[in-house]
Amino acid sequence: MGLKPKWIWYYGDYEIYHSNLLNSRREAYGDDYPAFISYPGIHMNVGFVRECELAEATAFRVKANGKYQVRIDNEPQRAVNGVYSMPAGKHELIVYVCKIHGLPAVFVYGDKIVSDETWKVSDRTWECVSVGCVPGYTSPDDNVEVFPFCYERVDYVCETAYPNGTLYDFGKELFGFLYVNGIGKDFDVYYGESVEEALDTENAILMERNISEKRVKLRQRAFRYVYIRSEVPAGDVYAEYEYLPLNDVGSFICDDENVEKIFEMSAYTLHLNSREFYLDGIKRDRWVWGGDAYQSFMINPYLYFDREIIKRTILSLLGTPPYRQHVNTINDYSFYLIISVYDYWFLTDDSDFIRKIYSKVKALFEFCAGRLDKNGFVCERPGDWIFIDWADSLDKEGPHCAEQILLWQATRCMKKIAEICGENYKSSVDENKLKEMIYTYFYDKQAGGFIDGFQSGQRVVNRHQNILALLYDFTNEEESNLILEKILLNDEITQITTPYFKFFELMALCKNNRVEIAQRSISSYWGGMLRLGATSVWEEYNPAMSGKAHYAMYNEPYGKSLCHAWGSGPICFLGKYVAGVRPTSAGYRTWEICPNPGIYKSFCATVPLPEGKVRVEYTQGKINVLSDCGGGVLCWKGEQYPVQKNVPFSVSE
């Protein structure tokens, strides 16, 4: 019958388990530094259930991660030489698995009976839910507690002797194990994303001291440079790169060769941060953050279109109700997560996933909705962190407008999520009422947009809430144009300094037909990092700074991450607004190509599609399109041209 057995577990537990492992693995200055949130638990004692109906008796084997018991029609079974028997007819097979220290899971394999997504699971209450399973665990010898990364040896490209040790340069940032052989006497290892960091034996974020083994494999860490402080030189130093094998489909080249470099630097940055889940930064924070992940989800379909990492990341961030704190403790990140769930659906049309997480998403939304103030505004409750962005200019006294717009968008998404699941959900938040209130309290006609907050009386105008208003179509056309003119394109309004909100700003500009401005912004902002020698995108970049000051953040000389996923936005911008490839209905059943060369004289982009890719080329005033999927429409100069599968199509200006 060719049934494919898979390891199965209680739905969502794999992601929570690996998320807890990941969060406990963080370190700083040689000390442990676990992520500072409450860790959700998993189900330690579960029962996997399968109704079987067989014409004849069959045999099967069981491999469990944990203590287990096999029951047929509630009768305990004993294996004979490792084999269980299932009689003909209709029977209920249950495998109970219990593991206190780990992830309970099971692998059942036989000719007619195998464990797969058709099974149900209970946590020993009367309720059964779907089992979880992910690609990559298909053999009885697989260990579900080990994440299936790939490994590859990497050698350093250059070494430099110093009075007390040696500096090794691996050419670019990487993540993996460092092997140091041949010293065998107390030595220290200091890692650096920059030369300065590796050589600063007091302040390097990652370090390991007092190593005495002759041959040592150090734990996984991020670095480009490694400084080994030792009296004796090492005999042999190399790294083992640990990575997820995600194949790039997306690419972008154009007449400005820096743009290609920006695309590649962005792609490499996203790859390093694409692991069990989307990390924010690979050196630090090494944490799954709702806002950072939201951007990675947007970039993903323009680089490698991988659904699995989005689902894993959403499950990791959702954790387990009842909720007692916001996602990463940040109000905005709870909203981004709810919005991400809807966006994932629109990207993939994967209603099955949405149904499986519906109760968690609803619980999260209700947690948010249960903490509003008397006006129905998001405010700061004990334990909350109103983040929005790293920007001192934000006026966070009282409710901040950006949070309200996110609540508005999350409310709309929650409504659509309920519809997708066929649930009749009545939200306690009325989106229309909320919109009215936002206008009443935050809209400033003279300023041409929204103020940060009303409580301080300062009427501060920052870009953030205005960017979000454009991003989510909160404003009408006239208001949007006013925001563009008086705020986004107004140099007197404090500039964004993180690639995070810079990416949102790019998207907001493009949605409002300012692709050229976005293109220039990429060349100056991302190009600026490139010119400073960056091999991956930074957590923050302020062109006004110079030298080592670029590496500092959080009051730490090397606190800034130099490989931060939220810097990879150009990939999405170039694919979505220059090549112009976008789904127009859920799961790309229909999609469009609306190229906008802007300031580029020519470009050639390849953009992934759910089941293939499309190449969009612009050269000498001509658009050439070749797609290996159907369903697309090319929009060019006011005309629409259906795109045939595998048929090259060209149209001139």
Place this chain on the structure above:
Amino acid sequence: MGLKPKWIWYYGDYEIYHSNLLNSRREAYGDDYPAFISYPGIHMNVGFVRECELAEATAFRVKANGKYQVRIDNEPQRAVNGVYSMPAGKHELIVYVCKIHGLPAVFVYGDKIVSDETWKVSDRTWECVSVGCVPGYTSPDDNVEVFPFCYERVDYVCETAYPNGTLYDFGKELFGFLYVNGIGKDFDVYYGESVEEALDTENAILMERNISEKRVKLRQRAFRYVYIRSEVPAGDVYAEYEYLPLNDVGSFICDDENVEKIFEMSAYTLHLNSREFYLDGIKRDRWVWGGDAYQSFMINPYLYFDREIIKRTILSLLGTPPYRQHVNTINDYSFYLIISVYDYWFLTDDSDFIRKIYSKVKALFEFCAGRLDKNGFVCERPGDWIFIDWADSLDKEGPHCAEQILLWQATRCMKKIAEICGENYKSSVDENKLKEMIYTYFYDKQAGGFIDGFQSGQRVVNRHQNILALLYDFTNEEESNLILEKILLNDEITQITTPYFKFFELMALCKNNRVEIAQRSISSYWGGMLRLGATSVWEEYNPAMSGKAHYAMYNEPYGKSLCHAWGSGPICFLGKYVAGVRPTSAGYRTWEICPNPGIYKSFCATVPLPEGKVRVEYTQGKINVLSDCGGGVLCWKGEQYPVQKNVPFSVSE
């Protein structure tokens, strides 16, 4: 200053962690058989907090179970040679501890700073609660994941050769490790509470097959007999008894020497089941059950008066809200647990413990109250088990009267628990209304008591609900006398066959001045087991059975536990109603001695008190009392005599 450092953890997590370990350790027929309930999680990532105010700087060390980070005033600290420094003045010390596979805990020790019950702990939300700590973990080398049992070598008293192996008799039931040395070739070990069980290599509940080690220490199990099936005889076989060092204070002897034996058998049974928590039975179920524990709590103060095991057991059974299933899935057991919490307070006056668990108890009560039917009666919801007792005669169609009386008592206890905590709690259950409804639906004047249920129309009368009505003073005097006469003392009403409800029956009889009948019941029922050679009390005893049939239960030939805690009731009965020692206010601030020799011509009882003991002797019509605590009053023949500390006092009839 002599500060005593203690290992500390998130309050309640130690008990839940060890409860999960215990529940996962169960086995049957050589297979794992974890307890079939949902296992509550613990807090994997916590922060221990202490406000310090010191005249001068001091140093301290930290030992953590898990990854940890020390912070002073939110600044990460590095140890120098293992020592941290705390400056003079007012500072906040936090130790963050994270452990994914285990119990996060910390031990801080210095001259001026030590970890103890004055610390607070958060699970990295903004809420801080009390830390947990128990006696027995006071050294940095202690491992909080290992329960501090005591160990003692025990040798078998007799061996018998069989054609395929050897039977070893250890003289009485014990629990511990078995050591088998000198075989070194495939052999099997079968354990038995009876000879028959050990020799039945198919049906012995505990067994281990195919052992090939030359020297082997088998995992902890319960047994009196061990049958080793092997071609070669063992060179050396012995056991290591694993136990909790609880010192018996209580004792009872009288002119009927069987009563002393019953007391001793009961005491030994309770001891074997007094472990991390109160177990029901030591062979099986090896599980913490709310109803069984409730009885152990009642017996405890008459044998060794140990508060710790009661607190541990309550915390284990409470687990973690939100509740999705009843305690052990059994409705009655949720009620017994709530009643136990109040009873513990009355026994100890330990309001601190009650306050610490208040939110959990309230959540459990509300879980129960949220599942009533339209009449406000307890009914069977999905996942519920209406247990009451092992008795086929029970009419469980629709709401059963016993459950309603338990709800009534739990409601009253919940109210008092809230009062103890100074909480203004409004229960959704009105105890007076409920009482009225119980009379309306279940009281049968003609039967002289309460029927099981009304739904079947059978109007079945069992003892259970009528016993509970007497036990909790549900009925008025006239009704109580009617219940005694027409139900409890009526041989036409089906007899109780478990020592469990037999114990409740004894208590109900005694509360209504029928001590003689209870004394005769002990001699016939418990004495019956004794005459059959029991060394510990059985889970069930039906005098009508004979031979091996006594060992069978649950459709298994040796399914019955021959060492079941709920059989230890005579200890409580003899201390509470024959010696007559009982608290009359919380924590024995006042207490009474109301001896009732009944059918005994003489007796000498020692009964524990919270801080000592009292000896009550009756001989030749004279009562002699000697107590090493004050506060007591002797009630004898209608007179009251204050009992002076350490002053012998006698009074004649």
